[in-house]
Amino acid sequence: MTTAKAAAIILAKELRLEFRTRELLTATVIFALVVVVLFSFAFDPTAAESRRYGPGLLWIAFLFAGSLMLNPSFAREHNNETLDALRMAPISGFAILLGKILANFIFMSLAELVLVPVFAVLYNLSLTGIVSRLILVLVLGTLGLTVTGTVFSAISAHARMRELLLPLLLLPLLTPLLIAAVESTTSLFAEQPALDRTWLAFLAGFDIVFLTASWLLCDHLLEE
């Protein structure tokens, strides 16, 4: 079985599992909303300030929500001891990892699909004319978040205090991604929206580097 086909099957399994209850998705969206509301108390969201701080706050909300959402990815496998069964299947380790990465990417994207319009409404930012470019930035940023987050979920699944450990491992590592995503989003929300090529290239580079690293190290990650 090819890696792609195996990953697709794992992806289907993850989606099926999540859409039975949808508890993770709803919890993620609500938590991100709470973060967005809390930030509104930290600064007065006038038009100028929303444009300045808005993108930063949006991405921080995504990072925090993502850190919580990515935990069950491997924690569930570890608790139910199903990772052994997955490893015994005649599929490569990278297929398992890739399937989970794609599943988390889809969940995160669904959450963002809900959150970005709500955020635009709450902070009076206009989305007209920048939707497709914003989607590009969101896709690249979310991909980086889910690749590293899934890998660290696999790492922290073996540890105690994994709910605390995952953000602790993930957030310092994601600072370049945060900077790049915030800068790209800010230039899109500016008076004259523009797509910042440098930062987009940086985001793409970040994704490629960590996807490659995950591929090289996947077998060590999935040992039980």
Place this chain on the structure above:
Amino acid sequence: MKARFAITALVALLIFCAGYAALFIAPDEATMHAIQRIFYFHVASWNAMFCAFFVAFYASVAYLVTGKRKWDALGVSGVEVGVICCTIGLITGPLWARPVWGIWWTWDAKLTSTFILWLLFIAYLLLRGLVEDPEKKASLSAVFAIFASLDIPLVYLANRLWRTQHPQPVIAGGEGSGLDPTMSKVLLLCLFAVLCVMILVLVDRYRLELLRNEAAELRYEIESRGLDVSNGQETPALQKGAQ
């Protein structure tokens, strides 16, 4: 045993010479005067930190390739020593900055990147503390160390691209550019001395880790075989196996 004592004594002498040189032999800097002398140890600890983290990166890769526990021991030693050197740098920096810049800290590219580096490798140490199984601890922390090391150039690049839009505080005096010849000699001496101290501590920590691993293995061996190794004083754990 004697060789180790001699080497330790030599390194101690070296660091004393470096300290003396930095405090008394190096000429007084034009604008900053006495506080500038902290620069000799500040730069030296960064240098030592980079070397320590490089050793840790190399050891992590070697562990994943070979599977030998000694590489894991070297990895954790490198990270621990590197974190200490980083902490020294992060403390000496603000101590210097306060009288010279008037501020304790600024979020420029170098400082932010270094702070992230410190946080990442502290996370490594926390990860090691929270995973119990030794083999899993070794492989997971090796994977994390590789990810962290890959991230460092990205962090620095991102911060550089980002922060150059903001005005930078003026860094007066020698940062390696156009140093007075005596100053550069003292700097080289301090670099070498602090590096030697770092290597000494790293090797000792490595030996300690190897001994700990050996002791743990022996303890496990004793318990699994249920041997009676008590000499009249029975410990509860051993009594259990000695039935």
